[in-house]
Structure formats: C-alpha cells, structure tokens
Amino acid sequence: MSDPASSSVSWPPNWHYVAGEPAAAGDYRRSPEDFQVEEVLDFVPEGHGEHWWLWLEKRGMTTPDLARLLARAVDIPVRDVGFSGLKDRDAVTRQWFSLALPGREPPPGWEAGLVERGVTCLQAVRHPRKLKRGVHRANRFRLIIGGETIALPATRERWDRLVQLGVPNYFGPQRFGPEGRNLHRARQLLVRGWRKRQDPHGLLLSTARSYLFNSVLSARVADGTWCVPQPGDVLNLEGTASRFAATEIDESLLARAEAGDLHPTGPLWGRGRLESLGEVAERETRIVARCPDLAEGLVQAGANHERRPLRLRLRDPEWQSAGDTVRLSFSLPRGAFATSVLRELFRHPTLV
Template identity: 35%
Template sequence: MQIDNWFYLHPKPATCGIFKQQADDFVVQEILGYDPQGEGEHIYLWVRKEGLNTAYLAEQIAKFAQLPLRAVTYAGRKDKHSVSEQWFGVHKPGKAEYDWSALNVPGAKVVKAIRHNKKLRTGALKGNKFTILLRNITSPDGLAGRIEQVCKNGAPNYYGPQRFGDSRYDPKGSNLVLAEKMINGEAIRNRNKRSMAISALRSWLFNEILSERIQAGHFATPISGDVMSLAGNASYFVSEAIDDDIRKRLTERDITLSAPLWGKGELPSTGATLAFETRVAAKHPKVTETLISLGLEQERRPIVLYPENLSWSREQDHLRIAFDLPAGTFATSVLREILNVETAEIGPSE
C-alpha cells in the first residue's frame, strides 16, 4: 500500500521547496462558521498552540478544569507540526468560571474564552485558513502558471500524508502500517490508534479511486451515473445522463463530482461510474472487506478541491501562500499540485 504514486492533475511540477522547516512555516486557523453567543453551559476556548496535537491538549484542558475527558470537545484535529488556532469546547453548566491564563501547557495559550448554548461537535467547522511559508524554492519559472491552474481547475481532493502518519519516519506512514496489520487479522487494542488506522485505510482507498479516475481522464469530465455532491453540504444526487445543466452547475461549482468512502451497502453510482468504481475497488478485496466488516456505511467525498481567497508572494527564495479550504480537506493536497514539497525536520519558531 503505497502513498507516493497517486496521479497529478497536471504533469508533476518542476518547482521544489522545503515545507515545515519551522513550526510557524505552517499556520492554520479554524473558521467556525458561527459566533459563540456569550452565554450557555458550554465554554468555547480559542487556543493558539505550537508543537502539540489536539487530543493531547484536550486531555490537559480536562485535567486543568477537573472534568472528565468527555466534557472537552473540539471540531477538528490540527497538525502537531504547525502553529494552529482552534476552538475547544468545555461542558461546564453553572456560573463557575476558570482562570484560563493559569493553564500551564508549554506551547499552548488560551487567547479567549466565551460561553455558548450548544456543544462544540466534531466536524462543526466551515473550514480552515492556511498561511504557509515554503523555503529554498528552486526552478520557480513555472510557479505562477501552476498556481493559476489550481485556482482555475482545482486540485485533486486527496487525503494528505497527515492522514497516513509521519512519512519522515516510516515511508508508508505509521497509521497505514497499522491498517495493513488490521486487514491481515491483527487486533489493534488501543482505541485511538485503531480509529486512526481505520481512517487511514478508508482514505487510502478513496485516493486510489481518485487517482485512477485522473488517469482515465475523467477528473473534470462527468460520465453517466456520476454522483454529484452539492457544494457546502453532504447531500448528493445521481446524474443518469450528463446534460448542459449538469455541465453548467459543475462549471459554476454548485456541484462537484464525487468518489466513494467505502463501507457496507450499495454504491449509489450507476452506469459507467458504477462499473469504474467497482473495478478499482475489486483490486483491493481485503481493504473493502475490512471496511465493510467494521460497519462503516457507504459515503461520498468530492474529488475536486478549490482553494478560496488564495494569495501568494515571493520573499527572496521563499514562497508565502495563503488560502482557505473546506473542513476535512488538506492544504498539502493543494501544495502538491503547485510544487514538489520536501518536508523538513521541524525546528522551533523564531
């Protein structure tokens, strides 16, 4: 199970750059999509963190507040090797408050705390804002053209290497190694590791199907029986025939093509799309059988990723680029279409 052979939308870029030489080379800020109301039984914490994973910080917040871990929630996990600003939710009915400035976790700071009347739930994000510095850019001549292509055509909505583990220490990614053990019948007893392995396995198969669709020349071209995802939500519909209205809605980004997140049940696709997705999945019977046995349901994920509010500048031999992405998507999948990225060993921020 490889993670470095998936097809590019355009020819592999010639430009190269170094990614994450320092933690603040990769800055991510959550876009919640709504404003906490200032009252209610849930405390929302806006936290700036560096060099910490989200689950660990949630544990530390629970300990500080002397609450069970289930009382602390977050909308999404953020890359440990970054500077990130994200929301945590603390369920604390009543009027008692905390001095959050006393939370003593190196690398973390509570910027503000505000109450809200609803629980902060996993996935309850509109998106994320990324600001990225890529260092020591080489062969930059085609850079502007590649960025323009991504803005116009989007990028393949691959799951990024973070989903599969830290490739600097294991070429296959540690989560994917666990996933391979799982499909070969080995039990993973640690609940968190098991969850990460399952996510890696399902994501890997999605990427395989997407890659083969690009190879077949149908990344942006709809075919009969395609499942169209509606922009901004999880709804979808099947297009038995491809007409001018469908093409217009695709061009306007009102809908996008999708591929399966494998699980039990029938694929919603029909016709040529059903035949294609079934053929690719049949190459990986152990993967599909494992995902079905785990009780996961068939779901869909858009195959096209459009960065919004993209801006960029050259700073000597560095590239600074910023853009917004929907929740659940990966900045590295956008970068991959623009330049070859070499991930550095993380050093402290300056």
C-alpha cells in the same frame, strides 16, 4: 474511461498529478510559523450557558493532547472537552474548545500549564452547548514556501491552474502516517478482524478508506475526468452536503462543473449500496477490488458507504512573493488537506 495499471496496498503510492509531477523541489513547514491554520465556524458563541468556549492558539501539540491538558487544568473528564476538528501538530493553529463548567468558573491559575506548553488563550466566552466534532465550515491556511521551486515561472503557472480548475481532493500524507505506517497497521488490523478496542477513534478505518478513495481519484486524475461529470456519477453541490446521481450528462451539468458549482464524487468504502451507477460504479468497484484486504475488512468492520468530492475549490486564494519565499493563503472546507494543494506545486519527501 480506462484504468491505469493494477495497484495494491503499497507505500509510497503513485497517485497522479493534475499537470504531471512537479519538476522542482520546495520547502514548507520549516518552522511552525510557516504553516498556520485557523478554524472557521458558521456561528459565534452566545455569551451564556454551561460550557466555557476557548479560542486557543497552539504550537507543537496535537488537538487531543491539548484537550487532555485542558481537562487537567480545570479538573473535568476529558470527555467533557469538545472540539470540532483535528489540527496539525507542527504548525501554529487556532481553534475553539469547549469545557463543561456548569455553575462554576475555572480554578485560579488554570492557564499556567497551558502557557508553559506554548498555548495562548485568545478569547473565552460561554455557550449553552458542547462543541461537537465536524461542525466547523472551513479552515483558513497561511503558508510560507521556499526552495528552488520559487524561482520557476512554472510554479506560479501551476498555482494559477489550481485556482482556476480546482485541486484533487486527496487525503493528505498525514492521514497515513510516516512512511505509510498507519496504512500498514490498518491492513493488519482488518485482516485479523477490526475491533473497536484496538482502534477506539476509528483512525485505522479512516486510513483504509482514505487509501481506497485516493486510488479511485488518482485513476480519474490520470484520464482527466476528476472534475468532469460522467454518466453515472454522484455529483456534489459546492459548499453543501447535497448530492445526486446523474444518469445523463447534459451541457448544463458540464457548464456548472466548469464553473465550480458541482463536483464528481468518489467512494468512502463500506457496507451499503454504491450510489454511483453504470460504468462509474463498475470502475470504482474494480479499483477497490485491487485491495481486497482493505475493502472486505471495511465491510466486515461495519463502516457505512459514503461519498466525498473529488475536487476542492480554493477560496480567497492569495499568492504573495516575498524575496526567496512565497506566502500562500486560502480556505478549504473541513476534511480537506493543504498538503494536497502543496503536492501539486513542488516536490518534497513528505508530499506523496
């Protein structure tokens, strides 16, 4: 494996595409209804308990903003509001929230403030426990795309290839903020020395790790090894948190990777042992070392080394032509970005 040209912390990035940069431009998210996201849990609330679980639909609002609105509506501290994942602001999203209301019901008229902000309560049910972060299994996306890309057979060919091969698991542009501002803020903070009070939710730490991960993934997309196991890779079993280091790659592992049963992983940088081995580990270290402010800052901040799959599989993918638009639907595991799928299909200023 050889590395592309040396890089540094910069924006916009030059992360590689599976089939080269798309030739045609496209549109998406022209209205919130064009970008719909639905959270998928592996369980259902039990119907009793101290926590009141709400299945809510929102538009034009971040998940934390809705959590604060709910806290005010039922007069509880915002720390007693639970949710699993952060959903897009400029979209129609449906997700669960939990409110700690032991022994009491919400006050009369609690929904009024939500309705004024365009939030709809689709279901309310009790459950014994607070909803924890990161417990949802997946997100289901329903998207409408338009523009010149729709008329090109190459766009459908790119989609079919993604369905068959998978999608590079890049962190999406929303992680880095408009024009990469979160990335520049992260670098400045890490150079000074990370302090929790300046990054209470760890957003900037996550931004720095995401940039380094994308850099490693881009190098492997460039030489075609992002979905093909290499000696020394840490391999992730599809749909699970299980992973193992493979010192040798035999035909069985290659066949399982081709079938989408397992995926190479890349580093979420931090302190601790790098799980990959040999040339894979050396290459990851070389690429990350090009951004020493981020890499060393993450270690000093105490972020622990983790791994993330380099590839996504589209679950239940659908393509429906509808005049001058196309309707796409698919499911992705939590932590994956629909914008990483769209950037492989067409050009758009926000899809870096």
